[in-house]
Amino acid sequence: MARHSGRGFATIEYPTGMNQNGDPSQAWIKLKPDGRVDVFAGTVDIGQGSKTVHTQIVADTLGVPYDWVTMDNSNSDSSGVCTGTFASRGTFIGGNAVRFAAERVRERILDIASKELEIDAGDLEIADGEVVAKGAPDRRISVADVAGAATYNYGELISGQGTALKPFAEISDEDGSVQVEPHSAVSYAACVADVEVDDETGEVTVTRLVQVYDVGRAINPTLVEGQIEGGAMMGLGLALLEQAYPHYPSAEHRGAEFGTYLAPALEDLPELDNVILENPSTDGPFGAKAIGEMANNAQPAAIAAAIHDAVGAWVTEYPATPERVLRAIQAKAEPRREGKRVIFDEEISLSAVSSNGGAGFLEV
Amino acid sequence: MQLNVNGVSRAVSSPPLTSLLEVLREELAVLSPKHGCEQGGCGACTVLVDGEPRRSCLLPLAAVGDARITTVEGLGAPGDLAPVQSAFHDRYAAQCGYCTSGMLLAAHALIERKGGPVDRDEVLDALSGHVCRCTGYVKIVEAVMAASRGQVGAEPIEQPLAPEPSQPEIEIAGSPA
Numbered sequence: 001m002a003r004h005s006g007r008g009f010a011t012i013e014y015p016t017g018m019n020q021n022g023d024p025s026q027a028w029i030k031l032k033p034d035g036r037v038d039v040f041a042g043t044v045d046i047g048q049g050s051k052t053v054h055t056q057i058v059a060d061t062l063g064v065p066y067d068w069v070t071m072d073n074s075n076s077d078s079s080g081v082c083t084g085t086f087a088s089r090g091t092f093i094g095g096n097a098v099r100f101a102a103e104r105v106r107e108r109i110l111d112i113a114s115k116e117l118e119i120d121a122g123d124l125e126i127a128d129g130e131v132v133a134k135g136a137p138d139r140r141i142s143v144a145d146v147a148g149a150a151t152y153n154y155g156e157l158i159s160g161q162g163t164a165l166k167p168f169a170e171i172s173d174e175d176g177s178v179q180v181e182p183h184s185a186v187s188y189a190a191c192v193a194d195v196e197v198d199d200e201t202g203e204v205t206v207t208r209l210v211q212v213y214d215v216g217r218a219i220n221p222t223l224v225e226g227q228i229e230g231g232a233m234m235g236l237g238l239a240l241l242e243q244a245y246p247h248y249p250s251a252e253h254r255g256a257e258f259g260t261y262l263a264p265a266l267e268d269l270p271e272l273d274n275v276i277l278e279n280p281s282t283d284g285p286f287g288a289k290a291i292g293e294m295a296n297n298a299q300p301a302a303i304a305a306a307i308h309d310a311v312g313a314w315v316t317e318y319p320a321t322p323e324r325v326l327r328a329i330q331a332k333a334e335p336r337r338e339g340k341r342v343i344f345d346e347e348i349s350l351s352a353v354s355s356n357g358g359a360g361f362l363e364v
Numbered sequence: 365m366q367l368n369v370n371g372v373s374r375a376v377s378s379p380p381l382t383s384l385l386e387v388l389r390e391e392l393a394v395l396s397p398k399h400g401c402e403q404g405g406c407g408a409c410t411v412l413v414d415g416e417p418r419r420s421c422l423l424p425l426a427a428v429g430d431a432r433i434t435t436v437e438g439l440g441a442p443g444d445l446a447p448v449q450s451a452f453h454d455r456y457a458a459q460c461g462y463c464t465s466g467m468l469l470a471a472h473a474l475i476e477r478k479g480g481p482v483d484r485d486e487v488l489d490a491l492s493g494h495v496c497r498c499t500g501y502v503k504i505v506e507a508v509m510a511a512s513r514g515q516v517g518a519e520p521i522e523q524p525l526a527p528e529p530s531q532p533e534i535e536i537a538g539s540p541a
């Protein structure tokens with residue numbers, strides 16, 4: 001019996017959202033008379049922090065403090081349509097919807113500020129909740145006063161709506177070929193896995209994962225890290241523990257009770273090294289791309305490659321359970337040559353021909 | 365019978381074999397303990413019974429007697445959080461939050477028992493029966509270690525978080541320092 005260590009890596013690319021066409025997210029924003037901002041959007045926050053990220057996007061687009069902005073995603077009746085939190089689309093698609101809405105609100109704020117200050121809207125900018133004349137910082141009016149003036153002097157509810165929608169594919173009448181705009185937010189990731197494989201029990205331990213994610217722009221790096229760490233463990237689960245067949249929508253893979261579906265536990269936690277790369281997209285909010293679902297894609301392949309590096313056998317079905325690993329090792333140990341059964345086992349064979357375990361005899 | 369929940373004596377009338385989890389959630393509307401597996405496997409239902417973490421899904425009401433029950437509601441209050449709660453908040457150690465109550469209570473008990481800084485292995489040991497599907501555990505482990513050191517905010521913890529790598533270092537060219 002021996003424990004073998006191995007290292008493998010995998011790379012992935014991930015197009016954000018449903019990357020062909022449609023897939024809308026809608027948002028609308030209104031300004032209260034005191035300058036505070038209400039955002040209504042349907043993006044579901046299941047703990048990944050979309051609410052925080054959307055709030056940041058709106059605050060930064062408008063130029064007001066984060067605390068002034070409240071996002072309400074509490075019901076799908078008052079909010080616009082959002083097709084959901086899946087396919088890593090929250091920040092790119094949902095975030096673009098709130099950004100477009102905020103850009104319209106910003107235009108209205110500047111327009112009314114321009115009337116109040118009697119300065120061309122193009123010569124104004126907004127920062128820290130104040131509309132300021134470029135190059136003349138003493139000419140200013142707070143966003144709160146603009147909102148008050150809109151409400152009480154101009155009879156306007158400052159608001160804006162935004163929808164992020166992929167352009168539709170063009171289908172050629174002649175040959176039926178489909179033209180789809182290349183996706184603007186492809187994220188990339190690489191994962192290196194270090195494993196130890198026990199060739200007697202077939203047990204695989206992941207000791208370390210080094211993961212690099214290109215997320216375009218990390219609008220909230222702590223939340224990005226949360227996705228990468230959570231994704232790492234989900235990927236590890238898919239590689240080693242979780243029997244996910246037959247696929248959704250069948251629920252059979254879950255088994256009859258809790259303990260029959262294995263999810264990674266604390267003991268499985270390897271050392272994690274995470275690197276966030278910023279390689280901005282051209283049209284995501286502030287250059288952001290994706291991180292949610294893609295975060296568990298690279299590990300299974302990297303781990304399978306590491307197992308191969310460790311014991312020289314490919315496990316071709318996930319999860320790489322001890323049984324599958326042992327079968328793969330066994331299949332490798334019994335090659336058939338010209339109809340003859342030839343067994344070569346590194347340890348047994350080498351110690352049979354050499355008193356020192358084969359040192360200096362053969363390099364494998 | 366009377367049940368001592370978070371320092372308050374509450375009258376309960378559920379049958380004696382009802383699980384404590386059921387009594388807390390359904391009869392007393394104490395909602396921080398969560399129904400997960402209801403068979404002792406996930407830790408989401410953990411409460412403190414006389415300061416010790418117990419799976420409330422497996423504990424019949426009759427076995428509780430006059431023991432002190434503590435749930436997250438009794439751990440701290442907004443503005444007056446227990447150190448472990450502040451650390452979870454400061455370090456983003458909860459995503460969906462389903463595992464969080466159980467994690468908090470088990471971690472709180474560990475910190476109380478140790479009375480000083482806990483190391484990574486101790487956290488792993490104390491929380492090993494708690495399943496988290498979202499966080500990958502990393503920030504939870506860090507938060508418990510930080511709380512045990514009385515550390516607030518999200519600064520790095522003054523102790524290596526992981527054992528030294530047994531494998532050669534991997535150079536990442538051009539990675540941010």
Ligand code: FES
Nearest residue numbers: 400401402407421
């Ligand atoms: S619900 Fe009690 S351990 Fe899972």
Ligand code: FES
Nearest residue numbers: 459463496497498
């Ligand atoms: S935060 Fe979701 S299960 Fe732990």
